[in-house]
Amino acid sequence: MPGVVRLSIDSDLNQVEFIARAVRSLCDNLLGREDAEAVELAVVEAMNNIIKHGYRGRRGEAVDVNVTLTRSEVEVEVVDHATPIPERIVKGGEPLAFDFDATDVAGLPEGGMGLTLIRMSMDEVDYVSRPGENRLRMVKRIAAS
Amino acid sequence: MPGVVRLSIDSDLNQVEFIARAVRSLCDNLLGREDAEAVELAVVEAMNNIIKHGYRGRRGEAVDVNVTLTRSEVEVEVVDHATPIPERIVKGGEPLAFDFDATDVAGLPEGGMGLTLIRMSMDEVDYVSRPGENRLRMVKRIAAS
Amino acid sequence: MTLNDTAHGDVLVVRVEDSRIDAARAPEFKTAMIERIDRGHVRLVLDLSKVDFVDSSGLGAIVSCLKRIGPRGNLAVAGAKGAVAKLFALTRMDRVFPLHASVDDALKSVAG
């Protein structure tokens, strides 16, 4: 029987760590430490993006996180009712965020790393945007033991 | 700035442990181990009661838990839309649940301990029942350090 | 709910392998224990050393086992710690089930 917990915070960056902690505790028995940390990073990046870009820092809106735990995977779905991620960015193909010249300090990226980190941290990522609702679904598979 | 997280599960006893784990992780930095365990017990007893007595084991209904973390206290509010706790039980005055004769095995209580445990585990407990909505508010104060 | 049985003379030591005995698991736990009692195991040590959470339903199930045994035998609890030991103390069930630190201590108290 899968575990299903719905979590929700206000669109406030200060609240994101609480979701992070709760999601970590839900994953901890199922995933190893490294995989649980990867899920935490992906969830935090997704929520930060929604709050910063989707709601443009506007508080008082809800960001919802649905966590489903099964024997084989942890699924985290982040739901918002804000501006969606622009389609060209979603469809952006392989990300080049970390393909920078390490010797060119002035040219180092200070941002634009979040979506790439989400893709690298999870096994499956998909994004469905409908009028008034965006759902980012992220799956981490449980390593067979 | 207080942390406010809303959690929700289906009215299914198997889901209660996930709320327990998430609430524990939210309390753990603020409360000591014993106090965090006390909060976990109170939340579990409250949710079990709602599912067993309020919804009479009927699944597919929501049980909501709002956790508010401040510098001075952890507040957990459990909200349901089921049958309320009968008023005579809420108003029952001092509970006598544990005032049993330890030598009379056949007379030992096997149930009726949940509400007493909730009261013993938390610093403040109040219950507000309105048509269609019941709110059990439980507060644990953070020990001054 | 996984239970691990070890016979020590006429005493059966039952170790609970799950970390929780809660309302979701209590019915299954109770059924499994009653089945052992009804097979004639009326001297039991319940080893809770791997359990870190018991709620009132779990405690109620343990009490049921003691009632089922009745005057024929005994049930001792070993290895309860942290929140589990606290629950026995809060409910004053530690007067009914003295808490033994180890299975060995519990075996002595329950031996016929």
Added chain:
Amino acid sequence: MTLNDTAHGDVLVVRVEDSRIDAARAPEFKTAMIERIDRGHVRLVLDLSKVDFVDSSGLGAIVSCLKRIGPRGNLAVAGAKGAVAKLFALTRMDRVFPLHASVDDALKSVAG
């Protein structure tokens, strides 16, 4: 965001006392670091030994500090472990900030 400063010759060791450098804290962290750089501390060791989570905004703030220092000095990272070290590796920022196990190692690499 609490930062703890220790001077070692012309190198300033800044230990982050919070367990997270995330999007909520990154602006404050960056302001505090830039303030040190602008006071002339252009050889810095950032001690992350107490930090167990950094997100891309926190990492971006660390990169900003390096840019602010520019060719005048250097910034070395010490004590990054677990998820924090992993983030530097994933983003390949470990090519920019070699990760030093201890503050002592980092001091050697940043000394003028």
